[in-house]
Amino acid sequence: xxxxxxxxxxxxxELPASLAADLNLHKLLPERTITLLSRLCTTDxxxxxxxxxxxxxxxxxLTAVHTFADSLTRFSQASDAWNAAKNDVKRSELEEIFxxxxxxxxxxxxxxxxxALAQQNGESPFLEALYQRMEALSEENALIxxxxxxxxxxxxxxxxxxxxxxxxxxxxxxxxxxxxxxAKIEAYAEAMELPCKKKSSREIRIxxxxxxxxxxxxxxxxxxxxxxxxxxxxxxxxxxxxxxGEIEFYLSITDLISRGRKQGxxxxxxxxxxxxxxxxxxxxxxxxxxxxxxxxxxxxxxxxDAPVCFLTGANGGGKTxxxxxxxxxxxxxxxxxxxxxxxxxxxPFDYICTHFPADESFTGxxxxxEEAARVDSLLQSCTADSFIFFNETYSGTDDIKGARMTLETxxxxxxxxxxxxxxxxxxxxxxxxxxxxxxxxxxxxxxxRTFRIRRAKGGGSSYAADILRKYKLDAASxxxxxxxxxxxxxx
Amino acid sequence: xxxxxxxxxxxxPHADDRLTADLLLDTAFAGLCPDTARRKVxxxxxxxxxxxxxxxxxxxxxxxxxxxxxxxLPSLRTELxxxxxxxxxxxxxxxxxxxxxxxxxxxxxxxxARVILVLYxxxxxxLLHILSQIALVIGMYTARSERLTALKKRAAELxxxxxxxxxxxxxxxxxxxxxxAASVRLSVNPDGQIGVWELTGLSGRTxxxxxxxxxxxxxxxxxxxxxxxxxxxxxxxxxxxxxxxxFSAALLRTADLLDGMIRxxxxxxxxxxxxxxxYESAAAYVHxxxxxxxxxxxxxxxxxxxxxxxxxxxxxxxxPTVDAVVPNALRLAGRAGVxxxxxxxxxxxxxxxxxxxxxxxxxxxLPIPAAEGAVMSIKTAVHTRxxxxxxxxxxxxxxxxxxxxxxxxxxxxxxVQPDSLLLAxxxxxxxxxxxxxxGLYPILRxxxxxxxxxxxxxxxxxxxxxxxGDALHMQTEPGYHMKVVx
Numbered sequence: 001x002x003x004x005x006x007x008x009x010x011x012x013x014e015l016p017a018s019l020a021a022d023l024n025l026h027k028l029l030p031e032r033t034i035t036l037l038s039r040l041c042t043t044d045x046x047x048x049x050x051x052x053x054x055x056x057x058x059x060x061x062l063t064a065v066h067t068f069a070d071s072l073t074r075f076s077q078a079s080d081a082w083n084a085a086k087n088d089v090k091r092s093e094l095e096e097i098f099x100x101x102x103x104x105x106x107x108x109x110x111x112x113x114x115x116a117l118a119q120q121n122g123e124s125p126f127l128e129a130l131y132q133r134m135e136a137l138s139e140e141n142a143l144i145x146x147x148x149x150x151x152x153x154x155x156x157x158x159x160x161x162x163x164x165x166x167x168x169x170x171x172x173x174x175x176x177x178x179x180x181x182x183a184k185i186e187a188y189a190e191a192m193e194l195p196c197k198k199k200s201s202r203e204i205r206i207x208x209x210x211x212x213x214x215x216x217x218x219x220x221x222x223x224x225x226x227x228x229x230x231x232x233x234x235x236x237x238x239x240x241x242x243x244x245g246e247i248e249f250y251l252s253i254t255d256l257i258s259r260g261r262k263q264g265x266x267x268x269x270x271x272x273x274x275x276x277x278x279x280x281x282x283x284x285x286x287x288x289x290x291x292x293x294x295x296x297x298x299x300x301x302x303x304x305d306a307p308v309c310f311l312t313g314a315n316g317g318g319k320t321x322x323x324x325x326x327x328x329x330x331x332x333x334x335x336x337x338x339x340x341x342x343x344x345x346x347x348p349f350d351y352i353c354t355h356f357p358a359d360e361s362f363t364g365x366x367x368x369x370e371e372a373a374r375v376d377s378l379l380q381s382c383t384a385d386s387f388i389f390f391n392e393t394y395s396g397t398d399d400i401k402g403a404r405m406t407l408e409t410x411x412x413x414x415x416x417x418x419x420x421x422x423x424x425x426x427x428x429x430x431x432x433x434x435x436x437x438x439x440x441x442x443x444x445x446x447x448x449r450t451f452r453i454r455r456a457k458g459g460g461s462s463y464a465a466d467i468l469r470k471y472k473l474d475a476a477s478x479x480x481x482x483x484x485x486x487x488x489x490x491x
Numbered sequence: 492x493x494x495x496x497x498x499x500x501x502x503x504p505h506a507d508d509r510l511t512a513d514l515l516l517d518t519a520f521a522g523l524c525p526d527t528a529r530r531k532v533x534x535x536x537x538x539x540x541x542x543x544x545x546x547x548x549x550x551x552x553x554x555x556x557x558x559x560x561x562x563x564l565p566s567l568r569t570e571l572x573x574x575x576x577x578x579x580x581x582x583x584x585x586x587x588x589x590x591x592x593x594x595x596x597x598x599x600x601x602x603x604a605r606v607i608l609v610l611y612x613x614x615x616x617x618l619l620h621i622l623s624q625i626a627l628v629i630g631m632y633t634a635r636s637e638r639l640t641a642l643k644k645r646a647a648e649l650x651x652x653x654x655x656x657x658x659x660x661x662x663x664x665x666x667x668x669x670x671x672a673a674s675v676r677l678s679v680n681p682d683g684q685i686g687v688w689e690l691t692g693l694s695g696r697t698x699x700x701x702x703x704x705x706x707x708x709x710x711x712x713x714x715x716x717x718x719x720x721x722x723x724x725x726x727x728x729x730x731x732x733x734x735x736x737x738f739s740a741a742l743l744r745t746a747d748l749l750d751g752m753i754r755x756x757x758x759x760x761x762x763x764x765x766x767x768x769x770y771e772s773a774a775a776y777v778h779x780x781x782x783x784x785x786x787x788x789x790x791x792x793x794x795x796x797x798x799x800x801x802x803x804x805x806x807x808x809x810x811p812t813v814d815a816v817v818p819n820a821l822r823l824a825g826r827a828g829v830x831x832x833x834x835x836x837x838x839x840x841x842x843x844x845x846x847x848x849x850x851x852x853x854x855x856x857l858p859i860p861a862a863e864g865a866v867m868s869i870k871t872a873v874h875t876r877x878x879x880x881x882x883x884x885x886x887x888x889x890x891x892x893x894x895x896x897x898x899x900x901x902x903x904x905x906x907v908q909p910d911s912l913l914l915a916x917x918x919x920x921x922x923x924x925x926x927x928x929x930g931l932y933p934i935l936r937x938x939x940x941x942x943x944x945x946x947x948x949x950x951x952x953x954x955x956x957x958x959x960g961d962a963l964h965m966q967t968e969p970g971y972h973m974k975v976v977x
Contacts, residue, residue: 081682095685102681161678171724171726173722183658192648192653203685209727216724
């Protein structure tokens with residue numbers, strides 16, 4: 001296995017694909033990053049990744065990583081282009097030769113940028129791995145450089161061509177006609193200040209017939225280019241494209257963190273603890289960054305005394321947001337990323353999964369049967385070190401039956417040793433012996449309708465009056481609006 | 492872009508329909524300018540008044556040139572119509588030719604590329620000829636305005652000495668046919684694509700005979716390798732695919748250059764076609780007023796507005812001579828605004844309309860129907876808020892009417908700029924007058940603080956003590972005369 005920038009031992013078991021979808025991560029992060037988030041890290045990997053993320057807070061290091069990522073992108077694009085040309089019989093040999101040369105140059109660029117990055121070594125095992133890989137690559141590149149230099153003049157000769165169309169045939173000529181009708185038109189346009197170059201210049205491929213004719217007319221130059229291709233091909237490291245996704249992981253998470261910071265979210269590096277717990281202070285649901293709305297911070301607290309918690313409360317009070325906040329930040333933490341919280345510590349759970357309501361597309365069974373089947377399957381895949389997030393599970397039946405099934409399943413989870421958070425509208429679950437969380441109006445924030453999540457016995461109110469305040473239709477809000485209009489300065 | 496209306500490259504905006512309707516501008520100019528397209532442009536210009544004194548003066552100068560040389564305007568119109576016609580033809584032919592150039596058959600694509608190049612070469616030749624005619628026409632009538640002089644200079648520049656070689660080149664390209672030998676220079680970019688094309692020569696008709704199309708046997712025989720004499724090599728191109736792709740790209744690249752220039756010239760000159768509509772309508776307005784012996788004056792721009800003798804435009808148009816129209820003085824100075832009261836049908840609205848029309852004509856660069864000695868201040872905009880037409884309220888109630896007026900005024904408050912003029916006619920009279928006045932007063936004061944002048948025609952006499960002399964109170968007297976009430 002080639003040295004990786006993300007894995008020391010290959011991580012842990014793969015998480016279910018529904019997790020990212022339930023947490024709305026697809027709207028925030030690129031697909032490749034989400035794929036990499038679908039495997040939790042070992043404790044060592046978490047520490048090593050956190051080290052890289054800490055370094056990325058330094059502007060110089062971040063710039064070096066961006067430069068390296070750009071070089072990898074160029075390499076990847078060049079590699080794709082060369083591959084396409086090589087495998088298409090309609091493409092010419094000369095085009096393939098040119099594209100291989102670009103690929104070689106891109107690989108040299110990767111090596112140069114990678115070395116610059118790896119030299120900021122320190123104690124990071126990932127950077128050490130990168131250093132070793134770039135060292136090996138630079139040896140290959142020395143050979144490539146030599147071959148490119150030897151054929152440089154041939155490339156230059158074949159970069160400008162002259163040809164004549166006469167009597168229906170095409171003649172490729174060594175001598176150039178110094179005149180240019182096109183240049184005369186351009187000169188007139190320039191003198192008259194007419195913008196005549198609005199259209200992009202046309203580009204067409206070198207057809208095989210042209211390539212063959214050039215091989216004949218410029219046989220020495222062509223031979224030199226062919227030899228260069230033969231010399232370089234064995235030294236191209238196609239596996240460099242894998243590094244692109246890994247670097248993109250760091251950059252996209254860094255970008256996410258930066259967006260969160262701009263929004264005023266607290267950010268910290270979570271502590272990984274041996275005790276089985278997951279707690280955070282002032283944690284933010286960063287998945288709401290896509291909505292660009294105000295986000296309320298909440299505390300999270302799961303430990304041996306409260307391994308399974310129920311969250312009930314007002315409609316629109318942020319129950320699902322809280323669940324996403326906990327699940328998404330736990331996922332980030334266990335993937336070695338910074339998290340959106342003032343403080344966080346968590347046990348290295350080995351599996352995270354979610355159970356959200358599915359679309360109404362059941363075949364032959366009702367919603368309840370489908371949900372029960374999914375819960376069973378989910379519990380079978382969980383271990384004692386798993387964390388499960390349930391959102392409105394068993395909502396396909398009446399309150400009494402739903403609450404009973406919810407309590408039964410929660411008891412099974414608790415007995416298995418796994419931790420879980422349940423968002424439910426069944427207030428009857430308060431009758432069980434589980435820790436209850438509920439949404440509470442923040443009395444300190446009078447201007448907005450803000451809820452916080454607190455440990456409490458849940459109430460059954462629908463908070464109709466609060467909803468009115470949310471839409472600023474209550475008397476106080478209307479008065480405030482009037483004052484604001486008066487406060488605006490006159491033009 | 493060449494413009495006889497604007498200092499910068501703006502285009503003619505849409506007319507302000509509310510202003511047009513409230514000030515009865517369409518009615519006033521329907522007879523003077525019966526052509527709808529021309530009138531539309533004219534009203535668009537009037538209802539979007541210029542705020543730049545230099546621009547106003549510039550239009551005035553151009554109009555003066557057109558009035559001084561009556562044949563200049565139609566001659567220029569003829570040349571610009573030729574330009575439009577050429578533009579339309581080129582556009583039509585271009586679409587047709589480019590459709591063919593996308594043909595999957597490479598022979599057809601090359602033929603289309605050739606047609607496109609010839610089309611552009613011919614268009615360019617004609618275009619240069621029209622430009623030279625424009626320069627000639629303006630020079631012949633000795634225009635003095637800065638804008639017409641600049642137009643002449645630019646047209647002469649484009650069609651002058653430098654254009655000689657361009658004409659000859661276009662002639663050469665226009666004669667391009669399928670027997671013309673052409674040479675090209677091309678560059679291969681680092682990604683192995685041919686990217687930069689130059690047409691380096693056209694050597695007239697060749698004597699060589701085109702190759703016969705290959706027989707079916709060609710498919711079953713191995714291609715002969717390209718032969719070379721060391722200086723050049725003939726490509727193995729039995730189906731002409733290479734020739735067609737390379738040369739059609741080179742010809743189209745050259746055509747693109749010409750196309751870009753042609754479009755740029757059209758873009759620069761064709762807006763003048765619509766701009767002339769404005770001057771044609773303006774000239775008709777001036778001739779009509781002169782015919783009716785209405786005094787016309789070009790006000791000087793000042794800090795305040797003082798027009799000692801002002802006529803209402805619509806009445807001047809509708810009556811056979813100026814003697815039937817009662818003039819009044821317009822003075823907007825040192826007060827928040829003007830409140831006009833008086834009996835029904837005593838001329839309140841006519842007075843306000845005369846003021847509004849004069850403001851728009853002045854800022855359009857046109858003379859106003861007034862005696863000499865007029866001074867007007869430039870307003871950033873003219874707004875009207877008239878009590879809504881009866882038909883809109885036929886089935887309504889007082890509350891609905893009032894709400895609509897309030898909503899419209901709220902919209903105005905969002906868009907109003909400092910130094911603008913509001914003409915309000917009998918608004919807020921759809922509720923109890925005391926309440927209407929109490930509601931309107933703070934709004935007018937708010938507008939005043941934002942630097943808006945207003946002329947209000949109203950029956951809300953309760954407003955007068957509220958302003959307490961801060962607004963100029965004018966009252967109508969018998970005979971349609973206006974009196975200032977101290």
